[in-house]
Amino acid sequence: MYENETINDILTRRSVRKYADKPVPEKDIELLVKSAIYAPSANNKQLWHFTVIADDDTIEKMNVLVKEGMDELGIEKDDAFHVFHHAPLVIVLSSSLIGFSELNAGCAVENIAIAAKSLGLDTCIIGQTRYMYQGKDPVDINKLLKIPEGYEHDVSITVGYAKGDYPEAKPRRKNIVDYIR
């Protein structure tokens, strides 16, 4: 246990890729969404949108779309591949593409990850959902995912209860911090 609960949650958060078959409670979903929308954004523009997906059929449709995109791009994956690791909840972030929109998305998605950790939930940030659009009409996919007109899919995050051994932290790279005192 570190200095305080918050820092403990930040330092013990891991990307979790195995989830129990157990839904995320509604009250926790609301806290995750609130945490996301209270992230900072450049000039406080908040030009982001969150689609909270607890519907298995939709999650499976997205998984198929990602796999088709990967096939089209010749990206290898094993037979058991599931882009969302069978998580019970996926949140898709989309943005109006202005300056810093990807940085804003990072802040929002990290808030979700840290908030989830504090609630006993785990997450994995998923960039591969971008492959859904490969060779497809984006209008159809954005309609499926309720992404507003003028917004583009940015990143997604899985949420659920970790199953099995909790992942160890990967080693951190050396020589990535310098000081000017």
Add this chain to the structure above:
Amino acid sequence: MYENETINDILTRRSVRKYADKPVPEKDIELLVKSAIYAPSANNKQLWHFTVIADDDTIEKMNVLVKEGMDELGIEKDDAFHVFHHAPLVIVLSSSLIGFSELNAGCAVENIAIAAKSLGLDTCIIGQTRYMYQGKDPVDINKLLKIPEGYEHDVSITVGYAKGDYPEAKPRRKNIVDYIR
């Protein structure tokens, strides 16, 4: 006070633009840096670098560079403008520009912001440091800021003790969350 300390820190974090003339303790700096480097990154590549700047002269040099860049671009600012709001500490993030580097930077900088809040410190994420490079040789600026070769400045964040009234949360935009259940 919200559900738990972590969510409380996430929801009560504000961008602070007035700082007391009081340095950030060394032990807190170490926790902020550790929080940053424990952020997730795409494929766990960790191709980021952090320059922790507590030296007033360097902070002032950066401030002048930003203002010169803004002048060159014709961006208005008032006479009292200080890009770092006279904060005692600035952390500069730079990245090797690969896929998702800006998203990664968002996760790392948000970890710093949340960790700082938990330590009684406040922050403001600063994108305007990009203006330092306007009309300048990037090699000189990267040398000043100890940014490694092949890395590019991404974003910076001020850290310090808030002075004066604590900012209220700005209203959140409506209709930015949809559910698929």
